[in-house]
Amino acid sequence: MKKVSFKIILLFLLHVSASHAGIDGSGHDLRPPHSKDLACIYCHPPYGDAGLNQRWTSETRSWIEQNGKKKKPLLKAARICLGCHDGNMAMDSLLNLPEVKRITIRSRRWKELDDSGFKVYGRSKFKEEARIIKVVNTDQVYDATDHPIGIRLSDSSYIDEGLYKEPINPSLRLFKGFIECFTCHSVHNTTAYSPFLVSSGTELCLSCHRK
Amino acid sequence: MKKALIIALCLVFVIAGVAVAGIRYSKHDLSSSGGQNTRSTNVDEVCVFCHTPHASNTSMTAAPLWNRSDNSTTWSNTNAYTSPTMDGTSTGPNNANPISKACLSCHDGNVGDETLVNGPGSGTNTITIQWQNAIYSTVANLNDTAGLTNDHPIGLNMAAISALDNEIYNSPQNANLRLFNGLVECATCHSVHNSTNYQPFLAMSNAGSAMCLACHNK
Numbered sequence: 001m002k003k004v005s006f007k008i009i010l011l012f013l014l015h016v017s018a019s020h021a022g023i024d025g026s027g028h029d030l031r032p033p034h035s036k037d038l039a040c041i042y043c044h045p046p047y048g049d050a051g052l053n054q055r056w057t058s059e060t061r062s063w064i065e066q067n068g069k070k071k072k073p074l075l076k077a078a079r080i081c082l083g084c085h086d087g088n089m090a091m092d093s094l095l096n097l098p099e100v101k102r103i104t105i106r107s108r109r110w111k112e113l114d115d116s117g118f119k120v121y122g123r124s125k126f127k128e129e130a131r132i133i134k135v136v137n138t139d140q141v142y143d144a145t146d147h148p149i150g151i152r153l154s155d156s157s158y159i160d161e162g163l164y165k166e167p168i169n170p171s172l173r174l175f176k177g178f179i180e181c182f183t184c185h186s187v188h189n190t191t192a193y194s195p196f197l198v199s200s201g202t203e204l205c206l207s208c209h210r211k
Numbered sequence: 212m213k214k215a216l217i218i219a220l221c222l223v224f225v226i227a228g229v230a231v232a233g234i235r236y237s238k239h240d241l242s243s244s245g246g247q248n249t250r251s252t253n254v255d256e257v258c259v260f261c262h263t264p265h266a267s268n269t270s271m272t273a274a275p276l277w278n279r280s281d282n283s284t285t286w287s288n289t290n291a292y293t294s295p296t297m298d299g300t301s302t303g304p305n306n307a308n309p310i311s312k313a314c315l316s317c318h319d320g321n322v323g324d325e326t327l328v329n330g331p332g333s334g335t336n337t338i339t340i341q342w343q344n345a346i347y348s349t350v351a352n353l354n355d356t357a358g359l360t361n362d363h364p365i366g367l368n369m370a371a372i373s374a375l376d377n378e379i380y381n382s383p384q385n386a387n388l389r390l391f392n393g394l395v396e397c398a399t400c401h402s403v404h405n406s407t408n409y410q411p412f413l414a415m416s417n418a419g420s421a422m423c424l425a426c427h428n429k
Contacts, residue, residue, distance in 0.1 A: 027333065147264035147276060184264070195333035201256035202235075202242065211233045211258075211404040 026190040043080075081181040147184075152177045153208060162210050169207035171198040179208075234258075237406030238351075241322065249322055253341045256331050260322075261313070263329040273309035273391070280326045284319040288358025291366070298375040302366030304359055307396075311365050314397040320352035321345060351411075367395040369426070378428045385425040387415040395426070 023029055023039050030042040154177055157163040166174065172183050184204055185196045193200050199207065234240055235257055238247055243255045251260070263278035271277035291303035302308060304315055316325050323345030330338050353362055370393060373381040382390065388399050400422060402414045409416050417423065 145265065145267050145269055145276075194331075201331050202258055205258045205262070206235070 022189040023187075027195065028187060081185070081187070149178075149180050149183075151179055153179055164208055164210055167207040169199055169203060172204070172207050173198075233407060234404040238411065239403060239406065249344045249347050250342070251340050252343050253338065254331060259327065259331050263327070266329045268328045271309055271313060274313045277313070278328050279313075279316050280328055284321045284324045284354060286319060286354055286358050287356055288360060290358060290360050292360050292362060292364035297364070298379075299367055299372035301359075301364030304353075306366075308366055308391065308394060310391045311397040314401070314403070315353065318351055318353045320347060320354040322347070363400075365394075365396050368393055369395055380426055380428055383425050385415055385422070388422070388425055389414070 029039045153163065153167070153174060154165050157165045167183070174180075174183060184198060186198050187196060190196065193204075197204060205211075236245055236247075238249075240247055240257050241250050241254075241260045242257050243251050243253060245257065254260075259278060261274070261278055262276045264276060267276040267278060268280065269277075270281065271279070286304045289303050289305050291301045291306075293301070302311070304319065307315055323340065323342040327340065330340070332338065353359060355361070359365070369379065369383070369390060370381055373379045383399070387402075390396075390399060398414075400414055401412045403412060405414075406412055413422060415422050415425070423429075
């Protein structure tokens with residue numbers, strides 16, 4: 001009986017550590033080297049009233065641009081990503097800060113990583129390709145740098161016969177019918193498909209686009 | 212009843228298969244697994260040679276999420292097509308409209324010449340694309356010694372020409388042939404992703420020259 005329960009505990013621990021193996025060491029692992037923290041705390045506080053979402057403060061500042069105007073993205077699913085991927089990681093905007101001393105250490109670490117320099121205490125900019133600004137295309141003029149989000153695939157497929165009504169690949173998830181960042185990306189999971197994609201590059205496109 | 216159901220199911224799969232087969236395994240499939248003569252040897256994605264979901268090149272206004280830069284091969288002949296019987300003007304390779312420039316970015320004879328704005332994987336241009344037969348010598352290379360002067364003209368204002376030439380219709384007589392701001396471009400006759408039905412990448416069947424006759428009143 002004792003042996004059996006020990007095995008069960010071991011299996012459980014292994015399972016837990018395996019699920020952490022996704023984000024550890026990935027581009028989403030925001031810990032400085034030699035950190036004793038779990039990578040989770042940069043988004044999820046163990047305590048606090050933000051619904052387990054550490055990024056609450058920066059999330060409300062994230063925005064998209066449509067027709068020259070700044071707008072809040074449609075769903076929380078996108079706001080969470082844009083909380084960092086609007087160009088400002090704002091590491092001082094965590095709801096539940098660790099000791100201040102440790103934030104300083106982390107800030108120094110980002111200074112090493114940050115080519116463009118350190119603007120505000122705790123903030124860091126990063127490579128342009130991760131900075132998401134959305135522009136809706138006007139008639140026959142495509143001026144978006146990024147794939148649209150916050151649109152309903154089933155609505156678009158009525159207009160455009162080149163789209164399926166829903167993704168033919170079940171790895172692609174819609175959120176209440178809307179395409180969001182999480183449709184193509186899986187934030188915790190460094191799979192074989194970089195960066196954080198749920199499927200291979202071509203399969204991803206052809207899951208919605210009938211080409 | 213069961214037989215009918217099985218047959219119906221098979222038909223569904225057959226039809227679905229035909230409908231989905233577009234760019235994949237066509238001559239426009241430049242991936243390493245696409246099986247084409249002109250292809251990459253180290254990139255196994257299909258869409259990335261023209262499109263990217265992030266950080267695309269917005270100076271290409273005619274195609275969405277464009278992934279090619281603008282350093283095209285030099286054209287040996289930069290003149291536009293013209294002929295003694297032509298009633299209108301067309302564009303040459305350097306002043307072509309964006310929708311045709313998209314095509315000419317490869318059909319200038321060198322698919323490898325333009326760099327991708329955002330390569331596959333994380334970060335931009337993280338890999339150097341290796342090519343098999345990046346420079347090609349078939350008919351698809353419009354950058355021969357005559358340039359575009361020996362190819363059907365593009366950049367034609369069909370309505371304006373129709374007013375001068377009664378052997379040209381006011382607009383294409385078939386809905387599969389699209390004009391772009393009223394102009395005939397490469398994409399009027401060709402459908403870039405669609406290799407299923409009418410080769411090479413034609414927008415409609417040219418049996419009995421039906422495609423020609425949709426614009427030319429002969």
